[in-house]
Amino acid sequence: MSLLRVQGLTKKFGGLNAVEDLSFDIQTGSVHSIIGPNGAGKTTLLNLLTGVYQPSSGKIAFEEHDLTGRAPHEYASHGIARTFQNLQVFFNMSALENVMVGRYMHERCGLASTLLRGPGLKRAEKTCRDEAAELLRYVGLQDYLSSASDSMPYGALKRLEIARALATKPKMMLLDEPAAGLNPTEALELENLIGRLTERGVTVVLVEHNMRLVMGVSDHILVLDYGRKLAEGPAQSVRNDPKVIEAYLGSSVPHDGSFGKDIAAAVTIGVEMRR
């Protein structure tokens, strides 16, 4: 049984089809990467898969539940968590509180016991605090246990979002360019963290331009171009697909194949050329 099933998903912005007639499955336990050139529709797809955008047409089913048209918090309650390409950290709170917010679904209680602060709530708050601290350590943010989030460096904020998403106890986690802006050491740590996420039983959906990372962790890759599926399959077969290299490099791809068949190298160059 597939964890997530997407059928004929389309998102139109005016005349533009940011995502067009897309169908794919995601299996439990895998690291499923979604790659594609800038503007290919990767972020739009993640927004669709978390209810942030409503599809123009198509269906999204998670564990056989049809979630099409639901609100983002309902996607979250089914076990889908995510991070953002443009950070959505709660900058008015400490790092710890950001993660505590992630535990909202497992902590919330009635209005009366909230307002009167019953003993149950006090105990739950202590557990919440402890588990949030534990998650900060888990993602490697032990130095920021008492930091205000607006004083943290960019790389740490990226991981803070992962800790917050983990706090929801997700079955599937969608990461939108988690390695963007990270230095090579941080990117390596991230690779390690993604590995540990899958050991924890979380299925990871990774949107990323850093091909070293993508090739290092992915079981399965979906390539998007202009909102459409360009290629899909096990990491090994996708990396050798000439269509994919072409999409990344456009007409500049030498037809004598002098870039070699290694998409990892070709794509890295292609992305650098575009930036």
Added chain:
Amino acid sequence: MLQRLASPRTGGLLALAAAIVLLPFLLSNSYFYDIAILVGLNAIVCVGLNLLIGYAGQISLGHAGFFGLGAYGSAILASRYGWPPLAAMLTTTLAVAALAFLVGRPILRLKGHYLAMATLGLGIIIFMVITTEDKFTGGPDGLSVVPFSIGEYTLRGERLWYWIVGALLLFAVWLALNLIESPAGRALRALHSSEVGAEVVGIDAARQKVMVFVISAVFASVAGSLAAHYSGFVTPGKVAFFHSIELVTMVVFGGMASTFGAVVGAAVLTTLPQLLTVFKDYEMMVFGAVMMGTMIFLPRGVVPSLGRLLELRRQGAASRSDPRT
């Protein structure tokens, strides 16, 4: 234990309690008591409004409307229909909560300026209804209100009212602090910062906003009911747009997202006009100057700015006495 006493929560509650208990030593006559009661009632409204504006980040320019509904609801039920004041107040509060719930859903879907306009409109509608339905409300002339009584016992006199309002203010602050330091309170602050970030961790932002809107309306309504019984009179003045602005100003002046700031804001901006009467004709100008000065020099509001100043000084002192630095 000592550490708990010094925490902003317990320490702040104790400081507020101490201020309420000690203030009567400074209040030499009933005129001062009257101002103190006014401060307390405004502070209750502001503590609730601050949950909405300061914590959840949703503006309301119509809260004088809820204050007015509380005042007129109590006045009409208790004085025109002879209900026991307590029953009149509870019924009114429930009705205001229901109204806030019903209008909250569609209104709070709006953001920024649009939300401001919608709440402004709500306040104006309430004001219009109160001034035109003069059969019930007495129209522009207002309505006299029976004193608050529970059974045979009637609450009279500034001193007694002072203690009642003081106790209720303390209770209101306690409720607000409890809410803020709970999962629901964190959810409010979270959606203030990033609504989509809050939604994707499972927070139903629309529902949370409606909840805090209802709570803030209830605080305003209860304060309105009490104000009506205390002063023995209600007029449309306190329902008008200008009073909504005054309330928002108190919250911003004291410091957004600071419960004690809301109390300080209410205290300063309620007392200041009384003290400024010495400036006679220039009263409003001086008032305006104080407001502008605060916003320029203490942009985060009085209490958070002062808190930050103290924090910096303490850090400064600590690093000077630390031989390593």
